[in-house]
Amino acid sequence: xxxxxxxxxxxxxxxxxxxxxxxxxxxxxxxxxxxxxxxxxxxxxxxxxxxxxxxxxxxxxxxxxxxxxxxxxxxxxxxxxxxxxxxxxxxxxxxxxxxxxxxxxxxxxxxxxxxxxxxxxxxxxxxxxxxxxxxxxxxxxxxxxxxxxxxxxxxxxxxxxxxxxxxxxxxxxx
Numbered sequence: 384x385x386x387x388x389x390x391x392x393x394x395x396x397x398x399x400x401x402x403x404x405x406x407x408x409x410x411x412x413x414x415x416x417x418x419x420x421x422x423x424x425x426x427x428x429x430x431x432x433x434x435x436x437x438x439x440x441x442x443x444x445x446x447x448x449x450x451x452x453x454x455x456x457x458x459x460x461x462x463x464x465x466x467x468x469x470x471x472x473x474x475x476x477x478x479x480x481x482x483x484x485x486x487x488x489x490x491x492x493x494x495x496x497x498x499x500x501x502x503x504x505x506x507x508x509x510x511x512x513x514x515x516x517x518x519x520x521x522x523x524x525x526x527x528x529x530x531x532x533x534x535x536x537x538x539x540x541x542x543x544x545x546x547x548x549x550x551x552x553x554x555x556x557x
Contacts, residue, residue, distance in 0.1 A: 403419055469500065
């Protein structure tokens with residue numbers, strides 16, 4: 384009976400270059416190498432499942448690993464966009480005190496709301512993950528996050544403006 388290691392060492396050399404070419408045609412070089420490593424790891428873990436002709440099976444694994452990598456990259460882009468919306472870099476901020484404005488607005492919120500927003504924007508957690516942290520349901524986390532974002536927007540809108548209604552100058556003399 385052939386051992387797992389023997390089977391993998393027999394099959395892996397014939398998979399590496401075809402998989403590398405397969406991935407190189409579908410993504411950037413760095414992602415291709417990461418996905419190749421992940422594909423080979425799956426092949427190692429599932430060496431008992433490898434068919435007699437393993438390359439097509441390995442292509443399927445590589446395709447799934449590439450999809451996972453692309454989903455992860457999209458999630459990272461969405462998180463970066465969220466962070467930019469809540470805490471833009473100084474050079475992109477319309478005002479030089481953009482970071483201060485966000486911190487001040489967060490400080491005016493209830494501590495629970497500020498913590499919820501920090502978990503979402505700075506720790507990059509989804510509502511379901513926030514729910515685990517806070518010990519609440521995912522639905523409750525989603526609703527609270529929505530409300531906290533609205534409160535933060537309202538606080539950011541107040542910054543730099545006097546409190547109350549704008550004074551009307553209509554009908555008054557100079």
